[in-house]
Amino acid sequence: MALKLKGVEYKYVEEDFANKSPLLLKYNPIHKKVPVLVHNGNPIVESQVILEYIDETWPGYPLLPKDPYERAIARF
Numbered sequence: 001m002a003l004k005l006k007g008v009e010y011k012y013v014e015e016d017f018a019n020k021s022p023l024l025l026k027y028n029p030i031h032k033k034v035p036v037l038v039h040n041g042n043p044i045v046e047s048q049v050i051l052e053y054i055d056e057t058w059p060g061y062p063l064l065p066k067d068p069y070e071r072a073i074a075r076f
Contacts, residue, residue: 005063
């Protein structure tokens with residue numbers, strides 16, 4: 001959803017939680033969970049970290065407020 005709001009093209013890969021794919025195990029070998037964002041071959045994991053990464057990497061439509069206090073509230 002965040003990538004779509006930013007207008008970034010992406011490839012969505014569905015994951016079977018009962019039978020984790022080699023791709024998931026490659027990009028998130030520690031937690032073996034989704035979500036995982038792979039950008040330029042580098043995996044980014046955990047929802048909040050991914051959202052902040054997207055917001056900082058692709059300027060334009062901001063996902064989080066500019067004000068530090070409002071941003072903290074949004075993260076909570």
